[in-house]
Amino acid sequence: MKTLTPIDPKQRIEILDILRGFALLGIIFNNMLYFSGYAYVPFDKLKQIINFRLNEDLYRFLDIIITAKFYTLFSILFAVGFYIQFSKYTEDSTDFLKIYRRRLFILLMIGLMHSLIWSGDILLTYSIIAFIMILFRNVKPKNLIRWSIFFILLPFFIDLALLPFFQATDTISAENTAHIVHVSYPDMTPEAVLKTFQNGKPGEVFILNIHNLVWKYLSYIPSGGYFKFLGIFLLGYFLASVGFFTEKSKSTLLLIISLIIGLLATISAKILGGSPYQFPPTLSNILYKFLLSVGQIFMCFFYITSIFKIVQTPIGKRAFKYLIPMGRMALSNYLFQTVIMIVIFYNFGFNLFGKISLITTTGIAILILISQIIFSSIWLRHFKFGPFEWLWRSFTYKKRIKIRYDKI
Numbered sequence: 001m002k003t004l005t006p007i008d009p010k011q012r013i014e015i016l017d018i019l020r021g022f023a024l025l026g027i028i029f030n031n032m033l034y035f036s037g038y039a040y041v042p043f044d045k046l047k048q049i050i051n052f053r054l055n056e057d058l059y060r061f062l063d064i065i066i067t068a069k070f071y072t073l074f075s076i077l078f079a080v081g082f083y084i085q086f087s088k089y090t091e092d093s094t095d096f097l098k099i100y101r102r103r104l105f106i107l108l109m110i111g112l113m114h115s116l117i118w119s120g121d122i123l124l125t126y127s128i129i130a131f132i133m134i135l136f137r138n139v140k141p142k143n144l145i146r147w148s149i150f151f152i153l154l155p156f157f158i159d160l161a162l163l164p165f166f167q168a169t170d171t172i173s174a175e176n177t178a179h180i181v182h183v184s185y186p187d188m189t190p191e192a193v194l195k196t197f198q199n200g201k202p203g204e205v206f207i208l209n210i211h212n213l214v215w216k217y218l219s220y221i222p223s224g225g226y227f228k229f230l231g232i233f234l235l236g237y238f239l240a241s242v243g244f245f246t247e248k249s250k251s252t253l254l255l256i257i258s259l260i261i262g263l264l265a266t267i268s269a270k271i272l273g274g275s276p277y278q279f280p281p282t283l284s285n286i287l288y289k290f291l292l293s294v295g296q297i298f299m300c301f302f303y304i305t306s307i308f309k310i311v312q313t314p315i316g317k318r319a320f321k322y323l324i325p326m327g328r329m330a331l332s333n334y335l336f337q338t339v340i341m342i343v344i345f346y347n348f349g350f351n352l353f354g355k356i357s358l359i360t361t362t363g364i365a366i367l368i369l370i371s372q373i374i375f376s377s378i379w380l381r382h383f384k385f386g387p388f389e390w391l392w393r394s395f396t397y398k399k400r401i402k403i404r405y406d407k408i
Helices: 014-035 052-065 069-088 090-115 123-136 141-165 190-199 202-223 225-241 252-272 283-310 314-320 323-328 330-345 358-382 387-397
Strands: none
Touching: 014 052, 014 069, 014 283, 014 323, 014 330, 014 358, 052 252, 052 358, 069 090, 069 123, 069 225, 069 283, 090 123, 090 330, 090 387, 123 225, 141 225, 141 283, 190 202, 202 225, 225 283, 252 283, 283 314, 323 330, 323 358, 330 358, 330 387
16 A cells, blocks of 8 residues: 655646746736726826826736636646546555545635635635536546536526526616726725725724625525536546547647637636626617626646646746746745735735736736745755645645755
């Protein structure tokens, strides 16, 4: 029987770490829209900033190439990680699953604590969905992809089934508030959100974060987020089981097709207009949500195949090698991004919430990423794991995992 131990850094698959590092690049650009307060500032105030149109063009650009795409990539990679670990201990699956469930529980605790300070946390959702994903561990690949498609499409089937029972009405949604603000809540004005983040005491900011967290999880119901997350996890598990991350991901044809479909679907959705959170459903909004999902998944495939193609070249390999340390410390870097953003934007830090342009915020995000790439590279010269990765593994295996390299 094999001794169940953490995967040694030397056994890691570099391309997956590159993809994790790349996913973190997109995630910070997505999250900064909310950390900075730009998404909550009413348009009448945004118009007072310099180069308003340029900032809005940048917002739309980020919305097309980043929103939901990089969390999709992270979800797929999470499932791939489970497949690799499960395959390694197939003969000892009972012991492995016991340890892996403990691993997910620790992640759930980390996600819960992270959620208390950042409503955009994704770790809590990942851990919950992963508990369901492992039930499909022995499903054959051809059935895995069927289950994946089923769960991804299930929200649209539910909306279509509900359609005859509702008459199209004017609902409170992002579509209705598009002329006021980018993001709003049905029970709170944009001005109130902005005022609390800018001037509220830490306790008031904490309560508002919990408010936003509750609305996020409620929004998964009309958007079908819970089912889609599971479907995407199963998609990642399927891709790993058929060896997609070896030869199939290098397909030039797949790269071109995924780019065309991804862009067309995403841009078509933006032109059509709608809201992922609208209820009751309308035929137009169902189509909008469907196009968004198609764009989200195919753009993700484009990013994967693009990186696989690029790293095959000498220049590309040298350029992307800097993302490997970032990917190896994905959990730590993800959590550090939250801490840094809170210090920069919240009122008990530098208090820049809703006060600077998106262009400036983007520049700050780039500086943070460069700092994290440098920090990760330096840290991993001396340690095997990132600080939170080390804690995660130590709690998972109920022992202090050796973090430093042996001295020669």
